[in-house]
Amino acid sequence: MSDVGGTWDLDDCSDACAPEWLGGLRANPALPNSALARLLTVVESPGPVSSAWLTWRTLDTEGARMVVASPQIDHRLQAVENPELDVDVLSGLAHDAEPRVRFVYAMLVGDFGRRIPDGVLETLAGDVHERVRRAATDHRELPLAVRARLARDESARVRAGALTPELWPLLDAGVREALLADPDPVVREAVDRLLAPEPEPETAPRTAPELRVEDPDPFMRRAAAGDPDVPAVLALRLAEDPDDGVRLALSLREDLTEEQRSAIAYVVPHGYHTPPRWVVERGHEPEVARRAAASGHVLLRRSIAMQRSLPADVVELLATDEDFFVKLTLCEYCQDAPHELVVEMYAHWHGLKWSFLGHHPNFARPGLARYADHPNPRLRHAALSDPDGGPALVLRLADDPAVSAWAVQDPRLPAGELLRRLALPGSARSAAANPALPPAVMHRLLDLAGVAGGHPGERPTG
Incomplete structure (x- = not known):
């Protein structure tokens, strides 16, 4: 990349490309000080x-x-x-x-x-x-x-x-x-x-379990329903509570049998849920993980899938769960989620965080290059994560409108093509973000963009 002068017409496109160069350089992980x-x-x-x-x-x-x-x-x-x-x-x-x-x-x-x-x-x-x-x-x-x-x-x-x-x-x-x-x-x-004086436990209002489960405030009953200090025999009085949140909190208790849990008419809400404390605090214990993963309660299965690491048999069970969000949660949180499942979720999940799945430790594997011609653009993008994919793969995907921005930023892109892309509006930003770009070229782009300063020893003359 020694010739970074007018060969690629950088001077001619500087007005159109300068904003893209600056944006790309700001994102370039190899930007020198x-x-x-x-x-x-x-x-x-x-x-x-x-x-x-x-x-x-x-x-x-x-x-x-x-x-x-x-x-x-x-x-x-x-x-x-x-x-x-x-x-x-x-x-x-x-x-x-x-x-x-x-x-x-x-x-x-x-x-x-x-x-x-x-x-x-x-x-x-x-x-x-x-x-x-x-x-x-x-x-x-x-x-x-x-x-x-x-x-x-x-x-x-x-x-x-x-x-x-x-x-x-x-x-x-x-x-x-x-x-x-x-x-x-x-x-x-x-x-x-x-x-303010601390209330005495024996005289403070609504501290007795019987009073808590009968409290007219549904928020108080929700707290009682999930509190392990409230005996299960009392908490189960709330199994037919008119408040959905109360019944849901009750259904997530650790001290219920699966039969007791399934008898509660709980409603699983849409969206994110807060895992029960006992799963958060003890989900790393193999037997706790196995019990939650085998539960008929989908929120317990989703909750245990949030553990960073899980036994192999629990991962296998959750990876084949009938609930999509159990599998998605496993991929988002658990470092042991299997490669095939991570790729599947990456390809088909339409939530805002889908791209984060590409950073999962089990995502990048040899063989992903087989997706280079897949009709799903997400999988064509995944092909770039194949560590054995060479410059030819990257060059081929650089012309794919759906994934070109990532391909042009890939350091395996051939040097001549990288310089050519710097002169193309629409590709210039991604090219400037490529970590393989030499410091001399970065300074040349800054010169052409009219940015003050410079280090003559790091950029070419002429």
Whole structure:
């Protein structure tokens, strides 16, 4: 790919192709930091194409520093939302000049299981903007000494947010008295919630199982129906409850026999359902998994299919289930779902997440190239996942309108064809996203798109 000048008429198509090149380079997983630095100078138009490209990019420490230092506020906001960025680099956003960036950082600093760097919460708790300080109080890691200071903050919302059961007894008597008499109702309500006495179990209303199953509120009866602390003999009184949700909750109890379960006139709702707690907590146990997978209750079978790993006999049973969504759920959640089933669901499921099935560990296998001429475009797309498929397969599918966007991004595409596609409106974006594109070509595209900067040593002359 040494000849990247006018051979492929890149200059002639730059006006039409430049937006596609920029969009493709933003999506290119092999983008070098030198090209990233140039892309960060481009003022982006609002829209779905480029609005979140930095939230999912994998960036090394140098790249993360570039994004955190970007002059564009939106870039820095995307950095906060990227769960993979170095937390120590992100900590610089606690001092960002833009209050909106500091606020979003304060909200998300501990999200995604990220470590909160030392001193960051203290910095945010001292911010000049109220909502940044208030966001800092939402983190349980905030030191009590800092909370004590914020309990005297000029903002009522911050004072209220700072209060916790652990802090209250540590406050000076004068501070507690001031909070009890605070002129703002937000603070007084927070204090009232903090000091509300815990109800005594033996005297609190509606705690006895008999009262719970007879409660006039259907939400209370639903909770009782599925609560293992309510004996099954009492819960079964709800088998003919007029509320569909109550009967459904009852039908999912662990301590029922299959005969008792089938005698309940439950209704399976459409859409996603929350698995019962006993399946979530103990579904990894082989006997629990086998029992749920063999149940006549379809929601128990769907629930156990959500386990990340299952015994081979359970996988085999669920993979042949009569319910489509049991099989789909198995493919979406379980790493042991069989290859053939994953491909089948990928080909025929029309939900929004169908493409995620292509990332299942059992999806890509030698032999998928046999689908290159299949009438189902999903399966022609699957052919590209054949690890033994060569450049000829990719080149052939690059002319298939249904899958060309993916084929043109495939690094196995012959080099000459990749360069030719860069000059074709409609294909230029996918070609620019191809990780086999040399850095020199990436910089050439940025030059032609009028992007400032550049590294002469990485791009050709002439």
